[in-house]
Amino acid sequence: MNEVKALTPEERGRFKKALHGRNKLLYIAGASTGLRVSDLLALNTADIAGQQALTVRESKRGARRTITISKTLQAAVQAELKAGTIDAAGPLFPSRKGGRPLSRAQAYRILNDAAKRAGIDGAIGGHTLRKTFGLALYEQGVDITRIMAILGQKAPAVTLRYIGITAQEIAESYEAIEI
Numbered sequence: 001m002n003e004v005k006a007l008t009p010e011e012r013g014r015f016k017k018a019l020h021g022r023n024k025l026l027y028i029a030g031a032s033t034g035l036r037v038s039d040l041l042a043l044n045t046a047d048i049a050g051q052q053a054l055t056v057r058e059s060k061r062g063a064r065r066t067i068t069i070s071k072t073l074q075a076a077v078q079a080e081l082k083a084g085t086i087d088a089a090g091p092l093f094p095s096r097k098g099g100r101p102l103s104r105a106q107a108y109r110i111l112n113d114a115a116k117r118a119g120i121d122g123a124i125g126g127h128t129l130r131k132t133f134g135l136a137l138y139e140q141g142v143d144i145t146r147i148m149a150i151l152g153q154k155a156p157a158v159t160l161r162y163i164g165i166t167a168q169e170i171a172e173s174y175e176a177i178e179i
Helices: 009-017 021-033 037-041 071-083 104-118 126-139 144-151 156-162 167-176
Strands: 053-057 064-068
Touching (some): 009 021, 009 104, 009 126, 021 037, 037 104, 037 126, 126 144
Antiparallel strands (some): 053 064
């Protein structure tokens, strides 16, 4: 299996423009919560709509995690409710094959198709959303140990590699500093 990448700020804009409706909501939810795609797909609309925070038990680690729901995510949910693409009493990401949530395979196809439309190279998958969340936090100056804790990782070096920060980029940071 290929290791997927995090999206750069420029790629994020193109990626988001390549999506609409429920699929755009999937991107926004994943990139603003850092949840694994399996945890995202298990959400119901009522878990987010009108809520300020979301508490989930992560499927992989079993850890409880409370996430503040961003204004962007809240607005996206409200827009999809108004458009009728999601139901207030149903899955946040409904399959078009009935009242079930999207499958992981379908989420993968949605994200890969959007990447192709956006002209984004590299491996893309459900985990791209989680890695993009971590990279965005890093770019906004959030301490790596806090990102590490949010993502449930054991070492800063693992987190840096996970979000795509290479040793070369770290070295370039030293070269750019002038005191």
